[in-house]
Amino acid sequence: MQPDVLVCLGATAAQALLGPSFRLTEHRGELLHLDGEVDVDVDPDVFATIHPSAVLRGPSEDRDDAFDALVADLTKAAAAL
Known part of the structure; x- marks a missing residue:
């Protein structure tokens, strides 16, 4: 595999x-x-965001905002492809 x-x-x-x-x-x-x-043969970009379980573990009043932020992060990562 050679991920971007x-x-x-x-x-x-x-x-x-x-x-x-x-x-x-x-x-x-x-x-x-x-x-x-890390010693690898490829040089992919790395994108870090929260783990999806962190959205569920967080306070219920913050869940919608945390989920929206996670989706925004993943959308940004997808745009880097």
Whole structure:
């Protein structure tokens, strides 16, 4: 496989690719690059957003906004293809 974009759902997935110092709250929704963090033969862009379960775990009064933000992030990632 040679993906053009990797979408990391949640901080754990993003830190696995981008390093333990990666902070989702600082870089959510940004198109990033691996920059040698992982030894792979391809150089895909990386896009990090919240994990969908975070929408469900959050306060019910914030759920609609959190879901809308997740959809906006995924739409942005799809546009990078």
